[in-house]
Amino acid sequence: xxxxxxxxxxxxxxxxxxxxxxxxxxxxxxxxxDGAIHRAAGPRLAEAGAALAPCPPGEAVATPAFDLDxxxxxxxxxxxxxxxxxxxxxxxxxxxxxRRSLEVADELGARSVAFPAISTGIYGYPPDQAAxxxxxxxxxxxxxxxxxxxxAFDRPTFELLGEALxxxx
Ligand code: AR6
Numbered sequence: 001x002x003x004x005x006x007x008x009x010x011x012x013x014x015x016x017x018x019x020x021x022x023x024x025x026x027x028x029x030x031x032x033x034d035g036a037i038h039r040a041a042g043p044r045l046a047e048a049g050a051a052l053a054p055c056p057p058g059e060a061v062a063t064p065a066f067d068l069d070x071x072x073x074x075x076x077x078x079x080x081x082x083x084x085x086x087x088x089x090x091x092x093x094x095x096x097x098x099r100r101s102l103e104v105a106d107e108l109g110a111r112s113v114a115f116p117a118i119s120t121g122i123y124g125y126p127p128d129q130a131a132x133x134x135x136x137x138x139x140x141x142x143x144x145x146x147x148x149x150x151x152a153f154d155r156p157t158f159e160l161l162g163e164a165l166x167x168x169x
Contacts, residue, residue, distance in 0.1 A: 002138065002139070002143055002145055002146065002147070002148055003146065003147050003148070004135065004138055004139060004148045004149075004150065004165060005147070005148070005149050005150070006149075006150045006152065006158060006161040006162045006165055007149050007150070007151055007152070007158075008151070008152045008153070008154075008155070008158040009151060009152075009153075010036065010151075010153070011033060011036070011037070011114050011116050011151045011153075012036055012037055012040040012068060012069075012072075013069070014072070014114040014149060014151060015071060015112075016071065016072060016112035016113060016114045016147070016149060017071050017072065017073050017074065017110050017111055017112050017113075018072070018073065018074040018075070018076060018105055018108060018110040018112065018113045018114070019037065019065070019068070019072055019074075019075055019076070019113070019114045020060075020075075020076045020077075020078055020101045020113065020114065020115045020116065020118070021033065021034055021037045021075050021076065021077045021078070021116075022034060022078065022079075022080055022116050022117075022118045022119065022121070022123075023049070023055065023077040023078065023079055024079060025053060025054040025055050025056060025057070025079050026049070026050070026053050026054065027046075027049030027050060027052055027053040027054075027055055027061070027077050028046045028049055028050050028053070029045070029046050029049070030122075031122055032121045032122050033116040033121070033153070037068070037075060040067065040068050040069075041065060041066040041067050041068045041075065042066050042067035044064075044066045044067075045063060045066050045075065048063040048064065048066075049063060049077060052077075055077060055078075055079050056079065057079045057080065057081050057082075057093050057097075058078075058079070058081070058092075058093040058094075058096035058097055058100065059078065059079060059096070059100055060076050060077065060078040060097065060100040060101040060103075060104045061076070061077055061104065062074050062075065062076050062077070062104050062107075062108055063075050063077065074105075074108050074110060076101045076104050076105060076108075076113075078097040078098075078100060078101050078118060079097070080093070080094055080097050080118040080119030080123050080125065081093035081094055081119055081123065081125070082119075082123045082124065083119065083123060083124035083125045083126070086129075090119075090125065091129070091133060094118060094119055094125065094130060094133050094134075095133050095136075095137045097118050097119075098115065098118070098133070098134055098137040098138055098141065099137055099141045101113070101115065102138070102141045102143045102145060102148075103141075103143075105143065105145050106143055106144050106145065109144075110145055111144075111145060111146050111147065112145070112146065112147040112148075112149070113145050113147070113148050113149070114148075114149040114150075114151050115134065115138075115148065115149070115150055115151065116151055116153070117130060117131070117134065117150070117151075117152060117153070117157050117161070118130070118134070120157065127156065127157055127160050128160050131157070131160040131161045131163070131164040132164045134150055134161065134164070135150070135161065135164040135165050135168050136164075136168060138150070139168060150165075
């Protein structure tokens with residue numbers, strides 16, 4: 001059974017073997033957490049990403065972590081849905097991001113995985129709904145990953161993720 005914890009911080013400094021990136025389909029980098037990960041990993045990350053692109057929303061692919069500090073060894077890039085009001089399959093796509101990322105983590109032999117709050121920044125997903133999907137999907141996906149960290153960059157997201165974990169369905 002996977003252990004899930006909610007922490008606040010910068011995902012590039014997490015003590016895990018694998019971090020998940022909230023990428024866009026080009027996998028060449030962007031703003032938000034994607035920009036932070038690409039800055040820390042160096043230019044080879046964009047080259048590796050471009051070779052695997054395009055990645056459709058809801059899917060996930062892995063690259064090495066390049067210049068990110070150990071113990072981080074892998075980056076799983078997943079593409080969240082852009083929020084369009086909630087009637088365009090956004091919830092299923094967001095759940096798929098968490099599920100597919102854990103499946104890719106299993107293929108890598110990952111033991112500890114950190115997720116950002118996918119889609120809740122530039123892509124506009126309501127953070128309360130996204131927090132519940134993150135917690136419920138991680139807890140309901142069979143995986144050999146032992147430890148999942150849900151990493152909040154800001155206090156409101158930290159509180160929403162904590163609340164979703166305490167009151168999980
Ligand atoms: N560590 C952890 N979380 C972070 C960090 C960080 N260093 N920086 C930001 N966040 P966003 P999206 C949080 O916008 O909504 C990019 O341009 C942030 O506060 O990074 O999925 C991509 O290339 C928020 O809670 O991702 C795509 O084009 C969460 O990460 C697009 O943005 C997600 O915000 C993806 O948008």
